[in-house]
Amino acid sequence: MMTYFKTAALALLLCAASAQADVQRIEQRSGFNQLGKISQSSNFDDFTGSYNYPGYGFTRGDVSYVSDENLIVGSGAAHGIGSLRPVMSNEYWSPISGSIAQSYTLFGFDAAVSAGTVDLSITTNLARYHFKGLALPDGSSSFGFLGFRATAGEYFTGFELRSQGDGYLAGITDVTLGNVSAVPEPATPALLLTGLSLLAFLRRRQS
Template structure:
């Protein structure tokens, strides 16, 4: 009896570990190279074609599979007097905050990233997926005068990206983004050893149940 209980516990533990490894969530990717190595990049978009100065592309402006839905989309380029657009034009919001957008397409994107800057202060980022939302608060960014910072993410466990909102500290703190990247992560393939452990655990459960059923039948007889 105790042997069967021990075997049953081992089987349940193996199954729980396997399930935990497939749990859903969003992972932060620190470098653009890491995002590109995680799978296939399917789409890149920027705002370089707008050039210098201020531009208002419309309240619902699409670039690729990203639809920018900020209160008033604003592209800030060089010569505007704002640091965020000095290196290259960036998408921003005339009403300061947030920069918001939805992501949709025929392919469920599981890789997402962009380069960003803010005139001063920190930013908060909310990333939306088909199953929920994830907040990353107090992110420090460069002001864009000399460099931009990369923010990248990977969705796991059946989740894919559906939108985002980048919030600055409010009026006087203007954020901007460019080089927006979408892709599909490689599907994780279980190692042979992991598959063997799972099958062994399930086999133990089956043997335990059969053994217990046989013992019950002998008692009943």
Template sequence: MFKHIHRFVIGTTLLALWTAGASAGVLRIGQRSSLEQAGQILQRSDFDDFGAGFHFPGSAFARGGIQYTSAENLVVGAGSGLSIGQRRAVMSNEYWSPISASIASEVPYTLFGFDAAVTQGTVDLIVATNLGSYRFDGIALHDGARSLDFLGFQATGGEYFTGFELRSMGEGYLAGITNVALGRTGTALPEPGGMALFLLGGGMLALAGIARRRAAR
């Protein structure tokens, strides 16, 4: 009888561990309204205060919970001659590609989104979390003169965002972003590693309790 219970507890624990790990990931959200409804937005930021023309806010420029770490941060505004900044001032990279940034980890943000444009071509986006990275390649965007496109994401299964990299097709293809949002989903989920330790400990306690009851008989 004890062997059957022992196998059941271990099997149940391993299944729960596998399920916790398998549920982790990053989901793409197509509309800003859907991102807003998925939880609470805690940080909002843009670059409208820079105004028209070109601006260089310096390396490792921080705003709204994000530190921009591109080779040379460049804010492009109206009147610059580039389409991406005609409607709104956008963060870009003087070296054309990529736009790189890290996301503050003081709050484990599970919601992330921004508006983006590229002068021409497509872009590739790499989203980094505490557990890995996710690629979204060949994303088509407007050129910024007509409109910008929203890109939104939700981290699940204990993952949270730590950074991102937006790549255009290289020199001659300049991307820019604005209206950046960071937030949390309604329910904070434990990381898979923490869940694993919790379930393993629970399984061992269950086995110890069974052993004590058998010894008392």
């Protein structure tokens, strides 16, 4: 019986530790910026002209772009996604892939797609998350914001933004990284307190 209670107490503590494991989508940049400290925001405004090829494994800040062939689309191109600002894209249309260094719990960017919707996969140190059928502007007059927050010991390690295929070109800019302190949900402290109390009770019984 004593072993059962010990197991139950440990299970409660583990539940408390993992209660928040998740990635949450933040739909507005203003709300995203208020979640914590923004460490860096990188863009491609220094590239001019229609198209630029910054090279495979091109790095800006703590993000390395490892698409099949990185392509920066500017205002002189035939695609609206670069009309307002130069954006990172992929010469082979899809996907735009990147790896993230350090341990950031905030990750976001402005994005556009020439037509259709996009699918976004985000990788953390613990899991891979999929966001399908995301609608974005075409970039000719505005961008859409895609922001995400990791919790409970997770941090971002990479991403993949995929358009519908040939003829549907996506692009991103103002790629932002930061960190936020996780605020425990009401249930988390309760689980932790219950587990610790049960362990303390068992120790008193044994002494």
